[in-house]
Amino acid sequence: MSSSFKAPRGTFDALPEKQPARRLVEDTSRLLLERAGYARIETPIFEETSLFARGVGESTDIVSKQMFSFTDQGDRELTLRPEGTASVCRAYLEHGMQKWPQPAKLWYSGPFFRHERPQAGRYRQFQQIGAEAIGSDSPLVDAEMIALLADLISMLGITDARLRLGSLGSVDSRAAYLEELRGYLRANDSELSEEVRGRIDSNPLRAFDADHEGTAKVMAEAPTMLDRLDAADAEHFEVVKGVLDDLGVTYELDPSLVRGLDYYTRTVFEFTCDSLGAQSGVGGGGRYDGLIEQLGGRPTPAVGWAAGVERLVLAMPNQVPEPRAEIFVVADDENRKRALRLVVDLRRAGVSADLDLAERATKGQMKQADRVGAKSCVILDSDREPVVRDMESGEQVSVALSNLVERLSPDAS
Numbered sequence: 338m339s340s341s342f343k344a345p346r347g348t349f350d351a352l353p354e355k356q357p358a359r360r361l362v363e364d365t366s367r368l369l370l371e372r373a374g375y376a377r378i379e380t381p382i383f384e385e386t387s388l389f390a391r392g393v394g395e396s397t398d399i400v401s402k403q404m405f406s407f408t409d410q411g412d413r414e415l416t417l418r419p420e421g422t423a424s425v426c427r428a429y430l431e432h433g434m435q436k437w438p439q440p441a442k443l444w445y446s447g448p449f450f451r452h453e454r455p456q457a458g459r460y461r462q463f464q465q466i467g468a469e470a471i472g473s474d475s476p477l478v479d480a481e482m483i484a485l486l487a488d489l490i491s492m493l494g495i496t497d498a499r500l501r502l503g504s505l506g507s508v509d510s511r512a513a514y515l516e517e518l519r520g521y522l523r524a525n526d527s528e529l530s531e532e533v534r535g536r537i538d539s540n541p542l543r544a545f546d547a548d549h550e551g552t553a554k555v556m557a558e559a560p561t562m563l564d565r566l567d568a569a570d571a572e573h574f575e576v577v578k579g580v581l582d583d584l585g586v587t588y589e590l591d592p593s594l595v596r597g598l599d600y601y602t603r604t605v606f607e608f609t610c611d612s613l614g615a616q617s618g619v620g621g622g623g624r625y626d627g628l629i630e631q632l633g634g635r636p637t638p639a640v641g642w643a644a645g646v647e648r649l650v651l652a653m654p655n656q657v658p659e660p661r662a663e664i665f666v667v668a669d670d671e672n673r674k675r676a677l678r679l680v681v682d683l684r685r686a687g688v689s690a691d692l693d694l695a696e697r698a699t700k701g702q703m704k705q706a707d708r709v710g711a712k713s714c715v716i717l718d719s720d721r722e723p724v725v726r727d728m729e730s731g732e733q734v735s736v737a738l739s740n741l742v743e744r745l746s747p748d749a750s
């Protein structure tokens with residue numbers, strides 16, 4: 338009998354079998370980031386809508402189409418967070434983190450919400466791990482950040498990730514460049530595909546990705562943002578690249594790399610795994626030197642990234658084994674309560690232990706011990722001394738009930 342209720346479209350239940358891999362991503366991230374001096378922050382699942390409208394950008398897809406927004410009982414306009422950076426910056430300002438040693442290095446993990454078309458690897462609620470370093474304009478921070486995400490990906494066993502790297506320059510030089518690019522596209526519009534021609538005003542950078550032969554020819558000669566960086570931005574980018582080379586992080590320069598958020602300046606990057614098909618982005622980020630000021634703070638440089646847990650799990654080549662009980666206690670009817678007592682004592686002593694709670698006969702309990710993958714089972718039988726049986730070798734030894742916990746504890750020799 339199943340209910341007619343289903344998880345909402347684009348959402349999913351992460352059942353127990355999915356947990357080992359998801360937990361590995363989170364545990365590995367925590368280990369890596371805390372080792373690098375990043376402290377965890379948790380921010381609310383919902384924020385004032387205007388935080389995202391301002392912080393992410395009114396014209397982005399995220400703000401214009403993808404937000405789950407609602408009005409609460411007090412007539413406040415609220416939104417389920419679609420990304421983490423705006424919230425972390427709000428918290429930075431709200432809690433005076435400018436007074437902390439700079440940069441403030443923070444990381445987070447949690448659910449995010451975007452009303453997108455559900456597909457493999459694209460959901461309406463998904464889990465992100467993210468990191469932000471706020472308060473330094475050093476290109477070393479850009480490189481540190483990128484290296485951290487590269488290391489996370491490789492610690493998870495993912496070997497087919499490619500890093501694309503670009504620089505957007507400052508807000509002004511980017512705007513000037515986009516105008517130049519529009520002019521160039523208009524001057525060559527007879528060679529362009531219709532689709533690209535239709536997007537000259539709204540999204541001229543799209544032209545770089547077009548497969549259309551004529552467009553590709555035009556774009557091979559097109560000016561790129563990387564050619565138009567001003568001296569300071571170009572120098573910053575040179576240092577980022579040089580440090581990545583030093584650290585052994587390989588990248589491809591992508592002059593057309595754009596990200597779906599308005600706040601980026603200078604360095605932008607994205608890791609993709611071709612094996613994931615259409616939804617290939619596993620994580621990305623960049624520098625956002627203008628965002629804190631946009632949210633009402635003093636000009637404060639910052640850089641960060643976010644990675645998608647579901648996509649990382651999809652890209653991981655190895656199965657992550659489920660944890661299993663070490664000890665399964667099998668008991669005949671007279672010993673059921675004693676079995677529970679033993680299991681509780683074992684757990685208190687640090688041993689993972691389980692027992693039958695479905696009143697199975699002892700034979701069924703042995704099967705259950707096998708099914709859950711227990712390393713050993715303890716058999717409590719009224720007619721004899723307790724027996725410890727190694728499930729793999731079948732070897733059995735008798736142990737007095739009073740000695741069992743000590744005998745089976747991790748520090749027992």
Ligand code: ATP
Pocket residue numbers: 420451453458459460461462463464465596597616617618619620621622643644645646647648
């Ligand atoms: P995409 O190009 O796939 O839409 P994005 O540029 O919107 O990604 P970001 O906002 O940078 O992604 O988020 C960082 C990461 O979060 C992405 O690289 C991806 O792994 C993951 N992610 C983003 N949107 C979703 C989603 N709807 N479902 C699952 N994971 C997502």
Ligand code: MG
Pocket residue numbers: 597
């Ligand atoms: Mg997106």
